[in-house]
Amino acid sequence: LAKTTQPISMDSYEGQEVNITCSHNNIATNDYITWYQQFPSQGPRFIIQGYKTKVTNEVASLFIPADRKSSTLSLPRVSLSDTAVYYCLVVRMDSSYKLIFGSGTRLLVRP
């Protein structure tokens, strides 16, 4: 599975848009990109997934360029409750759907 690289930490303020970029240079044709959010003492929670171009749901947008070697998670107008660790993962479309977690990006939203 493709290894992912993302910033260790980011700071933002309430009401701002936050963009977290992830690099996955060795992504394969059958791989999807997915993002999870984790609060302290809780299990990760699925945010969004995509294959190419742009995907949007009620909480975030995911931008994937044509070469698919990177992706950007966009969180519009963050609030204090968005302070969490965000993981970018590559999921292979085979029979196992295993997730390989990196260290994630620690997002701190300040008042």
Added chain:
Amino acid sequence: NAGVTQTPKFRILKIGQSMTLQCTQDMNHNYMYWYRQDPGMGLKLIYYSVGAGITDKGEVPNGYNVSRSTTEDFPLRLELAAPSQTSVYFCASSGTSGRGGSYEQYFGPGTRLTVT
């Protein structure tokens, strides 16, 4: 639906003891997973199962065993506990069925295990 439930929430083991971490899901998911998370780190896959009776190793399987006799349950067995197994353990399940399907994994609340 309760989703993914795990028991116990907390446990302290002495070195060399054994225990079973329980995981149950009520979403009729075929895929189930066990992860461990050490402080400040991402999750590491221990074992996974793609259906009842089928299990396979993940990244860090040594010191653990699993079984999957039913769709709902996926217990994780620790034999001869060691301090290196002190961690938070998460169970997850997924209903992924193929191309175009969601890859969302649903995680349980975790079991915090300390081995001393």
